[in-house]
Amino acid sequence: MKGVGTILVVAALLAAVPLFGVSNVTLNFLVTALIIALAGQGWNVLGGYGGQYSFGHAAFFGTGAYVSAILQLRYGVNAWIAFAAGIGAGALAGAIIGGLSFRSGLRGSYFALVTLAFAEVLRILASVTPITGAGVGLLVKLDLRPEAFQFQSRVPFYWIILALVTVSLLIVRAIENSRFGAYLVAVRENEEAAKALGVNVIAVKLGAMVISAAIVAAAGGFYVQYFLFIDAGIAYGPWISIEALLAPIIGGVGTVFGPLLGALVVKVLGEAAKLVTGDAPGLDLMIYGGVLVLVIALAPRGIAGVVADLRARIVRRKPEAKPEQPTAGHHV
Amino acid sequence: MLSPAILFTAVLNGLMTGAIYALVALGLTLIYGVLHIINFAHGALLTVALFAALIAYQTFGIDPYLAAFLLAPLFFGLGYLLQRLVIGPAARGEDRNILLVTLGLAVLIENALLYVFRADTRTINLPYAFEVFEIGPAVVALPRLAALGAVAVTTLILWAIMRYTSTGRAIRAVAKEKLGAQLAGIDVAHIYAVTFGLGTACLAVAACLLLPTYYVNPGAGNAFVLVAFTIVVLGGMGSLVGALLGGLLIGVVESLCGFFLGESLGQIGIFTIFILVLLLRPHGLFGEAT
Amino acid sequence: MSDPVMLRVETISKRFGGLLAVDGASFDAQAGRITALIGPNGAGKTTLFSIISGFQPPTSGRVLFEGENIVGVPPHRLAQRGIARTFQIVQPFAGLTVRENIAVGAHLSQPRRADALAAADEIAARVGLADQLDKPAAGLTVAGRKRLELARALALKPRLLLLDEVLAGLNPSEVRDMVPVIRGLVDQGITVIMIEHIMHAVMNLAQHVLVLSEGRIIAGGTPSEIAGNPHVVEAYLGRGAAQRMLQAGAAYG
Numbered sequence A: 001m002k003g004v005g006t007i008l009v010v011a012a013l014l015a016a017v018p019l020f021g022v023s024n025v026t027l028n029f030l031v032t033a034l035i036i037a038l039a040g041q042g043w044n045v046l047g048g049y050g051g052q053y054s055f056g057h058a059a060f061f062g063t064g065a066y067v068s069a070i071l072q073l074r075y076g077v078n079a080w081i082a083f084a085a086g087i088g089a090g091a092l093a094g095a096i097i098g099g100l101s102f103r104s105g106l107r108g109s110y111f112a113l114v115t116l117a118f119a120e121v122l123r124i125l126a127s128v129t130p131i132t133g134a135g136v137g138l139l140v141k142l143d144l145r146p147e148a149f150q151f152q153s154r155v156p157f158y159w160i161i162l163a164l165v166t167v168s169l170l171i172v173r174a175i176e177n178s179r180f181g182a183y184l185v186a187v188r189e190n191e192e193a194a195k196a197l198g199v200n201v202i203a204v205k206l207g208a209m210v211i212s213a214a215i216v217a218a219a220g221g222f223y224v225q226y227f228l229f230i231d232a233g234i235a236y237g238p239w240i241s242i243e244a245l246l247a248p249i250i251g252g253v254g255t256v257f258g259p260l261l262g263a264l265v266v267k268v269l270g271e272a273a274k275l276v277t278g279d280a281p282g283l284d285l286m287i288y289g290g291v292l293v294l295v296i297a298l299a300p301r302g303i304a305g306v307v308a309d310l311r312a313r314i315v316r317r318k319p320e321a322k323p324e325q326p327t328a329g330h331h332v
Numbered sequence B: 001m002l003s004p005a006i007l008f009t010a011v012l013n014g015l016m017t018g019a020i021y022a023l024v025a026l027g028l029t030l031i032y033g034v035l036h037i038i039n040f041a042h043g044a045l046l047t048v049a050l051f052a053a054l055i056a057y058q059t060f061g062i063d064p065y066l067a068a069f070l071l072a073p074l075f076f077g078l079g080y081l082l083q084r085l086v087i088g089p090a091a092r093g094e095d096r097n098i099l100l101v102t103l104g105l106a107v108l109i110e111n112a113l114l115y116v117f118r119a120d121t122r123t124i125n126l127p128y129a130f131e132v133f134e135i136g137p138a139v140v141a142l143p144r145l146a147a148l149g150a151v152a153v154t155t156l157i158l159w160a161i162m163r164y165t166s167t168g169r170a171i172r173a174v175a176k177e178k179l180g181a182q183l184a185g186i187d188v189a190h191i192y193a194v195t196f197g198l199g200t201a202c203l204a205v206a207a208c209l210l211l212p213t214y215y216v217n218p219g220a221g222n223a224f225v226l227v228a229f230t231i232v233v234l235g236g237m238g239s240l241v242g243a244l245l246g247g248l249l250i251g252v253v254e255s256l257c258g259f260f261l262g263e264s265l266g267q268i269g270i271f272t273i274f275i276l277v278l279l280l281r282p283h284g285l286f287g288e289a290t
Numbered sequence C: 001m002s003d004p005v006m007l008r009v010e011t012i013s014k015r016f017g018g019l020l021a022v023d024g025a026s027f028d029a030q031a032g033r034i035t036a037l038i039g040p041n042g043a044g045k046t047t048l049f050s051i052i053s054g055f056q057p058p059t060s061g062r063v064l065f066e067g068e069n070i071v072g073v074p075p076h077r078l079a080q081r082g083i084a085r086t087f088q089i090v091q092p093f094a095g096l097t098v099r100e101n102i103a104v105g106a107h108l109s110q111p112r113r114a115d116a117l118a119a120a121d122e123i124a125a126r127v128g129l130a131d132q133l134d135k136p137a138a139g140l141t142v143a144g145r146k147r148l149e150l151a152r153a154l155a156l157k158p159r160l161l162l163l164d165e166v167l168a169g170l171n172p173s174e175v176r177d178m179v180p181v182i183r184g185l186v187d188q189g190i191t192v193i194m195i196e197h198i199m200h201a202v203m204n205l206a207q208h209v210l211v212l213s214e215g216r217i218i219a220g221g222t223p224s225e226i227a228g229n230p231h232v233v234e235a236y237l238g239r240g241a242a243q244r245m246l247q248a249g250a251a252y253g
Helices: A004-020 A024-049 A058-075 A079-103 A109-126 A154-176 A179-189 A191-196 A201-227 A232-236 A238-251 A258-277 A283-298 A302-317 B004-035 B042-058 B064-091 B095-117 B142-164 B166-176 B178-183 B188-210 B220-235 B240-261 B263-280 C045-052 C075-081 C098-106 C113-127 C142-155 C172-187 C199-205 C223-227 C230-237 C241-252
Strands: B132-135 B138-141 C005-016 C019-030 C034-038 C060-065 C083-085 C160-164 C191-195 C208-213 C216-221
Touching: A004 A154, A024 A154, A024 A179, A024 A201, A024 A238, A024 A258, A058 A079, A058 A109, A058 A201, A058 A232, A058 A238, A079 A109, A079 A201, A109 A232, A109 A238, A109 B095, A109 B220, A109 B263, A154 A179, A154 A201, A179 A191, A179 A201, A179 C098, A179 C113, A191 A201, A191 C075, A238 A258, A238 A283, A238 A302, A238 B095, A258 A283, A258 A302, A283 B064, A283 B095, B004 B042, B004 B138, B004 B142, B004 B166, B004 B188, B004 B220, B004 B240, B042 B064, B042 B095, B042 B188, B042 B220, B064 B095, B064 B142, B064 B188, B132 B142, B138 B142, B142 B166, B142 B188, B142 B240, B166 B178, B166 B188, B178 B188, B220 B240, B220 B263, B240 B263, C005 C045, C005 C191, C019 C034, C019 C045, C019 C060, C019 C191, C019 C208, C034 C045, C034 C172, C034 C199, C045 C083, C045 C160, C045 C191, C075 C083, C083 C142, C098 C113, C098 C142, C113 C142, C113 C172, C142 C160, C142 C172, C172 C191, C172 C199, C199 C223, C208 C223, C216 C223
Parallel strands: C019 C216, C034 C191, C034 C208, C083 C160, C160 C191
Antiparallel strands: B132 B138, C005 C019, C005 C060, C208 C216
């Protein structure tokens, strides 16, 4: 299948990074960037391809994280099974929130508002109910065995999150190449026309929401295993909703590699800010907000769009070159 | 058990909180009615206004009620420039872009405030903040009563602007039929910015009225803005009267809920109303169902 | 001479608040024919199309497609059952290429992406868009967009096709190019109902003409019967219209 090769090559190159003896700090940076890449890819399925901009994807990140942590802590479930259950719970949350919103015909700013509200309700609930550890949060017991999804070194964690990201890339590539993907993009571009062409708009949006939520929940579940801690502010806080949408928008919304590219940029910016001024609260998010405004103003199709434009310009300069067909900027 | 006097006090207090909610919602709905966007930066701008009022009092010794006269025009200018120089050009008329730009501004402003002022919660002590009045069986604090009056005056001024000035007429024309207004020679970009300015000026007034009894921290505006979103949706997007009635209604509901259920559950109550209204009546209680 | 009835509209009414947009309209569209729906602006033609294609529910009345009541069936189900429509105000997927636009329709019968794209190429050739396949839909001319509307609808392989002013906004030579394309549809076994203002095209294409005015069907017949009914034509299409129609019919007949 077209594009799969590129994904596998990128994955293989990234997988080789730890073999060059990089420091723990670098590895930690890459792991957190890949968590955001995964969450961003989840957002991208619904927002980038489906055009439904959610401002509350924390709802799924948090659900994945909490369900995984709670199953391990309170019910003694194996961490890997708990992780899978967290993904399932995230998908279910997506089905519920998506079902309610899309059936009511919410779109545009209304959809952004209602997703934001759902995430906030979950955050408040998680900060008061005992099962989520209320205000204190949950600490996953240290158990450094691969069976418990915990490792001595950061390297296995890195490979696991990289594998998850790779799977998400392949899923998105498969969506691009499928009828479902064509319908999803049609819904983004014009719902009325899509209906007239036999597209069940609500079902397509709902499908995208469930896939999107499941991917973001996987990011949440991984987060818990990596940091062994979760609280309401981390799980359902606005930071993850924002980073999940920022990554694809910076990298190129509605493209396969956009979220990965964007996540690396987001994290580099965050780290650079910390280097310059020390770790001051709010600084990274302040920069993210500014970057979001700038990207929309200057490069609404993100890095992928800038690259495509540059390539088109180079092609035009060389009259002998084979003219490349731009496919409307939805592929990288 | 429940004496009518206590209930009366709760309702009266609710009305006075609701008045401020209404003012915040008025700004939001005004912007929505004309630009057809939800301004996600509304809460952050309210926080900025609260800090401005705080600084005016602490550094320059200006009483918050006087500061309102200074900050309202200042924030009108801020809003005007924000729309004219940032949101308008960045969004290029695309709804999805406006959504993201105002979200980006909200994140930027809120965290800039966090960076500069840290997370500390600040309050001011006004000598008259604890003076009380008796209205029938109820006892109410002076600042809350003042707020109710000031909101009424602000609303009247806003109504008069919309009704009797040429700018107001232009705003209504753009809200109703943008293309037609443009053809009639109205500078739509200017009117958009004026509307955004008016909406932001409402926040400056609201902040000055809040400061004597409320606190300031970098997240302070958010508590209000979600309530304001609820009100705007409840009252019907873009409806000024809806925002006023909705604000008062939510104020009373919250006051009674808080009275019966306690604070944090009261907050969930607001969110639940919000989600239910969005799902069931996205055009508001007073709007037309489709 | 009666072909089987493909679509029967039975006393359909549609009320918007105080306005009765469609007022007890009834008609039959016979299989394998082109039926034209004409009438002044605001007569309720597009509303009627919206009701038939499931985009709006009628206030009362029934729509029978091949004998079955389809009122309440959502638009995407109707598309799957063989009813396609175009929009008066064209609704392209602006960010997609012409090929990708048409492929969305083709996916109805082609689950695989490659097959749908190939089908799109073939349909584009039929409507004269073959040389614009890789163009973004946003970059098409008015005539190109109208062709795209038609192509997407055809990609559904419909049995009933509702064309809402596909000729409006085209220049005379573009109209001349489109007329044979539409006539060709019937040869492919597609039943067509078309809303159209360009009278000579209607006279030239339709076997049956219905006149809708103020939400009611006030006349129906062959093009020459309608054109020969000066009372109807004068009253609802304006003074002198009958004369123009006769001339148009003669010129193209």
